[in-house]
Amino acid sequence: MIVDAQHLSALADQNDAAQRNAEEFRESSVPIRVPTAVVWEAYTGINDIASDADSKSLRGLYERLLTAPGHSI
Numbered sequence: 748m749i750v751d752a753q754h755l756s757a758l759a760d761q762n763d764a765a766q767r768n769a770e771e772f773r774e775s776s777v778p779i780r781v782p783t784a785v786v787w788e789a790y791t792g793i794n795d796i797a798s799d800a801d802s803k804s805l806r807g808l809y810e811r812l813l814t815a816p817g818h819s820i
Contacts, residue, residue, distance in 0.1 A: 748772050750781045752788045759808050781813060 757765035796802040
């Protein structure tokens with residue numbers, strides 16, 4: 748599975764459908780890949796957030812999603 752920016756954002760927003768989709772892929776052992784361009788897009792969006800606290804919180808969330816064991820996005 749190749750994760751796009753919309754799916755990554757939906758996971759960050761704790762969207763139920765995105766989480767179910769991710770769980771199905773985790774259970775099937777399908778490799779999960781996040782392209783560099785998607786990571787760049789996510790972090791560029793984070794840098795555009797006016798509030799430092801919100802920016803830091805969202806950066807931490809994306810880092811947890813991107814470094815989860817087994818790429819469990």
